[in-house]
Amino acid sequence: MTKDLLKGKRGIILGALDTNSIAWKVAERAHEQGASFVLSNAPIALRKGDIFELGKATGSEVISADLTQVDEIEHLYQESVEILGGNIDFLLHSVGMSPNVRKGLGYTNLDYNYMMKTLDVSAISLHKLLQTAYKMDIINDWGSVIALSYIAAQRTYSTYSDMAQAKAMLESIARSFGYHYGKKRNVRINTISQSPTITTAGTGVGGFKSFYAYANCMSPLGNASSDDCADYCIMMFSDLTRKVTMQNLYHDGGYSTMGISETLIQSCFTCQGECFDDIAEKERVMGKKDASSETQDK
Numbered sequence: 001m002t003k004d005l006l007k008g009k010r011g012i013i014l015g016a017l018d019t020n021s022i023a024w025k026v027a028e029r030a031h032e033q034g035a036s037f038v039l040s041n042a043p044i045a046l047r048k049g050d051i052f053e054l055g056k057a058t059g060s061e062v063i064s065a066d067l068t069q070v071d072e073i074e075h076l077y078q079e080s081v082e083i084l085g086g087n088i089d090f091l092l093h094s095v096g097m098s099p100n101v102r103k104g105l106g107y108t109n110l111d112y113n114y115m116m117k118t119l120d121v122s123a124i125s126l127h128k129l130l131q132t133a134y135k136m137d138i139i140n141d142w143g144s145v146i147a148l149s150y151i152a153a154q155r156t157y158s159t160y161s162d163m164a165q166a167k168a169m170l171e172s173i174a175r176s177f178g179y180h181y182g183k184k185r186n187v188r189i190n191t192i193s194q195s196p197t198i199t200t201a202g203t204g205v206g207g208f209k210s211f212y213a214y215a216n217c218m219s220p221l222g223n224a225s226s227d228d229c230a231d232y233c234i235m236m237f238s239d240l241t242r243k244v245t246m247q248n249l250y251h252d253g254g255y256s257t258m259g260i261s262e263t264l265i266q267s268c269f270t271c272q273g274e275c276f277d278d279i280a281e282k283e284r285v286m287g288k289k290d291a292s293s294e295t296q297d298k
């Protein structure tokens with residue numbers, strides 16, 4: 001295993017909620033690779049408390065910040081520079097939340113106040129982070145910023161709701177700010193479009209089990225796990241990727257390039273519908289086993 005890829009680098013990791021969080025794995029890996037960093041999450045997530053365990057394990061301070069509030073971001077940056085002893089080299093935005101998804105409101109019945117919140121938390125927060133960092137000039141030359149995205153930015157996933165718009169905006173912000181921060185300080189800004197991953201945010205999306213199983217069957221390498229994602233983030237924070245910027249980088253075992261796979265065909269024709277969360281939907285797609293079909297089966 002390569003060592004010390006991030007030796008001497010300082011960063012901020014946003015969005016570690018519990019041990020399943022992608023940001024949690026990134027923090028563990030960044031620690032292994034020699035980085036020093038501050039952990040941050042929204043006040044409500046800090047109340048849950050798990051993040052302080054991660055802080056202990058990685059020797060990191062935890063600072064509360066709701067990323068929709070610019071003054072809280074300013075405070076986070078001021079404190080982080082103080083704690084870390086200088087400006088930062090990397091920043092992970094691993095943050096997302098849709099009140100519409102949480103309340104189970106489908107795409108044809110969105111609440112627009114909730115939608116604004118979705119966009120603010122899940123996308124505009126990246127702009128707020130970058131603009132504040134740009135004005136405070138707290139990212140070092142050749143620094144690296146990563147935000148996590150999902151392929152619903154490009155394609156329709158029927159239950160992903162307004163998070164699809166949030167991810168499209170997130171990727172666009174990374175491209176647009178990538179230009180300005182590249183010119184200012186050679187800072188690179190990219191999004192990583194990750195496979196479905198079993199986390200609090202992931203499993204909150206309706207039909208997640210189907211997303212996960214479908215992508216896993218479709219991808220020649222299988223779904224990328226959160227540990228795999230952490231490895232990719234570390235490489236992107238390292239000096240080995242200094243000329244990669246303004247990209248949306250698929251990290252999905254090949255899924256995004258596939259049309260159909262043999263595994264998927266076989267699974268779909270032989271499965272008993274275990275991947276359906278919704279019984280009515282399972283019966284609609286798989287057919288209902290009634291008395292006449294059971295007679296035919298015999």
Ligand code: NAI
Pocket residue numbers: 014015016017018020021022023041042045065066067068093094095096097121148149150193194195196197198199200201202203
């Ligand atoms: P997670 O639920 O562990 O992380 C989401 C984080 O966002 C939580 O720590 C939460 O406290 C934080 N957050 C929510 N509102 C906030 C606010 N106002 N201020 C600061 N932080 C706030 O779930 P996961 O999956 O690790 O999510 C991380 C990122 O990965 C998200 O952007 C998600 O959309 C993305 N992603 C996840 C996939 C999955 O299947 N789990 C697939 C592709 C992308």
